[in-house]
Amino acid sequence: MNTLYLDIFSGLSGDMLIGAMLDLGVEFRTLEWELKKLNAEGYHLHAVRRHKSSIEGVKFDVHLDSDCSSPSADHSHAHPHSHPHPHPHPSQSTPGAAVDRDFADITKLIRNSTLSPWVQEKSLAVFRRIAVAEGKIHGLPPEKVHFHEVGALDSIVDIVGACVCLDLLRRPRVLASPVVEGTGWVNCAHGRFPIPTTATLEILGARGIPLTQCEEPHELVTPTGAALLAEFAESFAPMQNLIATRVGYGLGTRENRTRPNVVRAVLGESGSTGGPDWEIDTIAVLETNLDDVSGELLGHFVESTLKAGALDVFHTPIQMKKNRPGVLLTVLCPPADADRFTERLLRHTSAFGVRRSVLERRKLRRELVRVKTEFGEIPVKLGWLDGERIQAAPEFDVCRDKAVQAGVPVMAVFEAARLALAEIGPTATA
Secondary structure, eight states, X not given: OEEEEEEOTTOBOHHHHHHHHHHHTOOHXXXXXXXXXXXXXXXXXXXXXXXXXTEEEEEEEEEEGGGOSSTTSOOTTOOTBSOOOOOOOTTSOOTTTOOOEEHHHHHHHHHTSOSOHHHHHHHHHHHHHHHHHHHHHHTOOGGGOEESGGXXXXXXXXXXXXXXXXXXXXXXXXXXXXXXXXOSEXXXXXXXXXXXXXXXXXXXXXXXXXXXXXXXXXOOBOHHHHXXXXXXXEEESOOOSEEEEEEEEEEOSSOOSSSOSEEEEEEEEESSOSSOOOEEEEEEXXXXXXXXXXXXXXXXXXXXXXXXXXXXXXXXXXXOGGGOEEEEEEEEEOGGGHHHHHHHHHHHSSOSOOEEEEEEEEEOEEEEEEEEETTEEEEEEEEEETTEEEEEEEOHHHHHHHHHHHTSOHHHHHHHHHHHHHTTSOOOOO
């Protein structure tokens, strides 16, 4: 299976991740062309091959036109072998770069673009993680959060550009090494704060990602880097059964004292090859047997736990000891969230213990597209296997709402979505 392993021994930022993927073979001009679909002006891209601690890689930067020392220079067609001059690290404040935008502003910018639906969804998911973290810090709902550094145009391009690069690499399964952060202090929009910054801590903590500090006296993981890891990386562990086909290096700006300021990206195939091109990941299965819980409590637990981010929650009738009827309550979640949902089971049900197992899962490669129908735009989830679209599922909640508005059966909206999908690509087969 197509896999991208991020060796983040020196942390991660958005520009370093893009640089690594450019070094893996993403075409710079293609990235530049895709980012023009944002319809955002006032910046230009630079990518150049350099050395950092004797390691050759790609240094990627987003330059704001307002900061350009020679505004007349034409940098619109930068190439990885040009512009060998230093640029600031994305986490450092840049004059003119800190523009406040709220989540609605960024959502509008991305939704109004012609970027692919997958890039739009993933870009907004990354921003949503940052909004939730900032909201928790400032006591605000996510939609009321005003971004500062991350709301600047260069950071927006970093996040969207990273999603574009992953799309161009055919959306690989992303794995990462354990997250390492430095020590010391950083100056940000809210003043001087210790490393790790509050936003980075909140983003990683919300996903259940462990963080270890090292002796490097600088920030290694930016909030942008943390949000990208939280959204895309399935696990954080040493490489296992990975056949490396390409290795790329994304370079940072700073000269670190204890380690090279680079991220190493390994693109390869899982050790088991030769089967279908389904996606492979792992899930945690949490189970507990209950014989003294009411139906009302079970219903509330299922609903609230799904809202809390579980992949699935269900209960099955079973027969327990002394012939008592009971239920087997099961929660499926990412392994990184297993402790959080185990605690939830113990706190919100009558369980005295929870069984836990981690299972490998095979699944179709998924894609979300939006189709236009007489009832409005309908999102449809697609499932692909070996290049063939074999599943298509219109989003039920949207179809239901459209049906209520139009006064028609839900199946009429479903059928309209399927017909619209057939007009833009191969027909799905159940």
